[in-house]
Amino acid sequence: xxxxxxxxxxxxxxxxxxxxxxxxxxxxxxxxxxxxxxxxxxxxxxxxxxxxxxxxxxxxxxxxxxxxxxxxxxxxxxxxxxxxxxxxxxxxxxxxxxxxxxxxxxxxxxxxxxxxxxxxxxxxxxxxxxxxxxxxxxxxxxxxxxxxxxxxxxxxxxxxxxxxxxxxxxxxxxxxxxxxxxxxxxxxxxxxxxxxxxxxxxxxxxxxxxxxxxxxxxxxxxxxxxxxxxxxxxxxxxxxxxxxxxxxxxxxxxxxxxxxxxxxxxxxxxxxxxxxxxxxxxxxxxxxxxxxxxxxxxxxxxxxxxxxxxxxxxxxxxxxxxxxxxxxxxxxxxxxxxxxxxxxxxxxxxxxxxxxxxxxxxxxxxxxxxxxxxxxxxxxxxxxxxxxxxxxxxxxxxxxxxxxxxxxxxxxxxxxxxxxxxxxxxxxxxxxxxxxxxxxxxx
Amino acid sequence: xxxxxxxxxxxxxxxxxxxxxxxxxxxxxxxxxxxxxxxxxxxxxxxxxxxxxxxxxxxxxxxxxxxxxxxxxxxxxxxxxxxxxxxxxxxxxxxxxxxxxxxxxxxxxxxxxxxxxxxxxxxxxxxxxxxxxxxxxxxxxxxxxxxxxxxxxxxxxxxxxxxxxxxxxxxxxxxxxxxxxxxxxxxxxxxxxxxxxxxxxxxxxxxxxxxxxxxxxxxxxxxxxxxx
Ligand SMILES: Nc1ncnc2c1ncn2[C@@H]1O[C@H](COP(=O)(O)OP(=O)(O)O)[C@@H](O)[C@H]1O
Ligand SMILES: [Mg+2]
Numbered sequence: 001x002x003x004x005x006x007x008x009x010x011x012x013x014x015x016x017x018x019x020x021x022x023x024x025x026x027x028x029x030x031x032x033x034x035x036x037x038x039x040x041x042x043x044x045x046x047x048x049x050x051x052x053x054x055x056x057x058x059x060x061x062x063x064x065x066x067x068x069x070x071x072x073x074x075x076x077x078x079x080x081x082x083x084x085x086x087x088x089x090x091x092x093x094x095x096x097x098x099x100x101x102x103x104x105x106x107x108x109x110x111x112x113x114x115x116x117x118x119x120x121x122x123x124x125x126x127x128x129x130x131x132x133x134x135x136x137x138x139x140x141x142x143x144x145x146x147x148x149x150x151x152x153x154x155x156x157x158x159x160x161x162x163x164x165x166x167x168x169x170x171x172x173x174x175x176x177x178x179x180x181x182x183x184x185x186x187x188x189x190x191x192x193x194x195x196x197x198x199x200x201x202x203x204x205x206x207x208x209x210x211x212x213x214x215x216x217x218x219x220x221x222x223x224x225x226x227x228x229x230x231x232x233x234x235x236x237x238x239x240x241x242x243x244x245x246x247x248x249x250x251x252x253x254x255x256x257x258x259x260x261x262x263x264x265x266x267x268x269x270x271x272x273x274x275x276x277x278x279x280x281x282x283x284x285x286x287x288x289x290x291x292x293x294x295x296x297x298x299x300x301x302x303x304x305x306x307x308x309x310x311x312x313x314x315x316x317x318x319x320x321x322x323x324x325x326x327x328x329x330x331x332x333x334x335x336x337x338x339x340x341x342x343x344x345x346x347x348x349x350x351x352x353x354x355x356x357x358x359x360x361x362x363x364x365x366x367x368x369x370x371x372x373x374x375x376x377x378x379x380x381x382x383x384x385x386x387x388x389x390x391x392x393x394x395x396x397x398x399x400x401x402x403x404x405x406x407x408x409x410x411x412x413x414x415x416x417x418x419x420x421x422x423x424x425x426x427x428x429x430x431x432x433x434x435x436x437x438x439x440x441x442x443x
Numbered sequence: 444x445x446x447x448x449x450x451x452x453x454x455x456x457x458x459x460x461x462x463x464x465x466x467x468x469x470x471x472x473x474x475x476x477x478x479x480x481x482x483x484x485x486x487x488x489x490x491x492x493x494x495x496x497x498x499x500x501x502x503x504x505x506x507x508x509x510x511x512x513x514x515x516x517x518x519x520x521x522x523x524x525x526x527x528x529x530x531x532x533x534x535x536x537x538x539x540x541x542x543x544x545x546x547x548x549x550x551x552x553x554x555x556x557x558x559x560x561x562x563x564x565x566x567x568x569x570x571x572x573x574x575x576x577x578x579x580x581x582x583x584x585x586x587x588x589x590x591x592x593x594x595x596x597x598x599x600x601x602x603x604x605x606x607x608x609x610x611x612x613x614x615x616x617x618x619x620x621x622x623x624x625x626x627x628x629x630x631x632x633x634x635x636x637x638x639x640x641x642x643x644x645x646x647x648x649x650x651x652x653x654x655x656x657x658x659x660x661x662x663x664x665x666x667x668x669x670x671x
Pocket of ligand 2: 487488489
């Protein structure tokens with residue numbers, strides 16, 4: 001006691017004394033600052049590092065898988081878009097039969113309702129188009145001196161190459177005259193040339209199809225891509241040759257050459273639906289069909305609608321997978337709620353004490369809510385980083401270019417905060433409602 | 444400054460009603476040092492909880508500094524605790540992972556005092572109780588007596604008008620008890636702080652200038668004495 005008095009007396013000579021400081025009037029804002037709430041939250045989470053991390057793990061995994069899956073979906077849809085766009089621009093595909101039961105681009109093989117006369121009639125319409133090309137598809141075996149190969153044979157006209165962005169690697173394409181005459185010439189896709197002639201010169205060589213000799217006049221540039229059979233595996237010939245030499249090349253009534261599809265490139269994208277309408281009207285009139293389209297024996301698909309359909313499928317699939325991943329986020333949230341409830345009961349005495357020294361219910365509520373949100377948000381940010389890593393790894397593997405979009409980042413962070421708030425509110429309310437004496441007496 | 448009139452507190456334990464307080468009335472003036480004594484179960488802690496605004500009475504009135512405290516809601520009671528009252532507990536109740544300084548800052552945090560002023564005041568409060576050189580120590584690095592000193596500093600830091608201590612020396616040896624009591628006595632004499640403390644021990648009660656004795660929830664004696 002003597003020493004304490006001595007301290008007080010020593011201090012009293014220099015101004016101000018400790019007692020003067022402590023007993024000076026006190027003016028505060030009356031509410032706890034955010035920095036104090038954050039500090040307390042941080043302290044208590046750091047006091048149980050391992051537990052905090054394990055609690056976060058659920059959110060980390062949830063957010064990481066949502067982010068990674070959305071990145072993969074985005075990458076898939078970008079790759080589909082670029083593949084479809086690489087085919088050409090503003091394309092319309094007209095095929096015989098109805099596509100109700102067929103996949104896009106395949107057409108109805110059995111239908112033989114589209115003829116060369118239809119092609120001529122469309123050409124005569126003077127539509128605002130870059131060009132139109134008929135094609136017939138068949139399969140055959142090309143026999144070269146060193147190897148043979150089953151290929152898709154496309155009989156068509158020179159316009160086809162321009163419309164489909166197919167360019168030459170070497171040699172030349174067949175011209176209009178060769179097309180009309182049904183000349184015995186063939187243009188090979190890059191894979192076909194490689195398989196038949198290896199690295200050697202293909203142009204100028206002779207290959208045989210059904211015993212007939214054909215001169216290779218050109219080899220196309222590699223186009224790559226995949227999905228529904230690459231154009232690199234095709235061989236191209238004058239349409240007249242294919243129609244005259246192959247069986248089963250007539251329309252159902254037997255007196256016209258049929259086509260498997262007509263490809264058409266519209267000059268200006270805003271004319272696409274107009275062109276589509278005029279062709280439909282023309283074909284209905286020529287085929288004596290109902291003008292409302294109820295019994296159409298042909299289909300017109302636009303590049304945009306194919307792209308739209310594929311992108312819808314991809315985004316549905318992505319959304320579904322992300323929702324499944326989101327369930328683990330939910331599980332993570334329940335983990336947070338569980339640990340917060342444990343924390344509230346562990347810290348009952350602390351809560352009682354804080355109330356005794358002046359904390360209001362809302363101060364305690366905010367404290368525990370902030371702790372829950374700090375847990376879920378930290379988990380969310382770590383999960384975001386992990387998702388980013390996964391996306392980068394997938395991109396590196398060359399499988400697909402996965403891209404994390406700002407939307408998925410915002411979604412992940414937003415969801416993490418929401419999970420913290422939603423699952424934190426109940427434990428926080430329990431803490432806030434604790435009666436201070438009961439809490440202080442709690443063992 | 445403290446006036447209680449006909450205060451009762453009834454606890455419901457299942458079917459049984461426990462009358463912890465049975466109509467208690469007294470007044471305590473500003474600057475008084477009062478000891479509350481009585482056998483175990485006589486209602487001392489119940490009384491202290493009401494005086495400390497930690498609980499509300501079943502009936503009766505409690506006036507603190509002219510305010511009818513028995514009428515206040517939760518938020519208002521928190522404000523009264525923060526601004527007028529300082530608590531000292533038998534078990535110290537310090538936050539285990541926080542330094543002495545931060546423990547003492549706690550009441551100031553809830554009053555929204557900015558960091559630097561809070562720090563100055565808390566350091567001064569620790570200095571007053573002779574703990575100025577242990578500010579960064581955690582509770583588990585301090586003896587019982589030292590922890591109780593930190594708890595006193597915490598009770599002081601909010602510049603209260605009343606210190607309420609429920610058996611503050613109950614867990615301490617005689618010598619340490621005497622040190623704690625002399626700190627409280629000095630604060631009472633030099634700063635005019637009102638002190639109300641609960642104790643079983645006559646040695647401890649001897650520091651007070653007035654002794655209230657309770658039995659079975661009633662006040663049975665109220666005696667002035669000359670403190671030692
Ligand atoms: N929360 C409670 N619930 C039920 N009974 C209680 C509660 N608190 C105290 N009591 C009862 O009230 C009476 C007074 O208790 P208390 O004020 O703690 O006495 P003291 O502090 O003088 O030992 C005792 O009979 C006790 O059992
Ligand atoms: Mg007691």
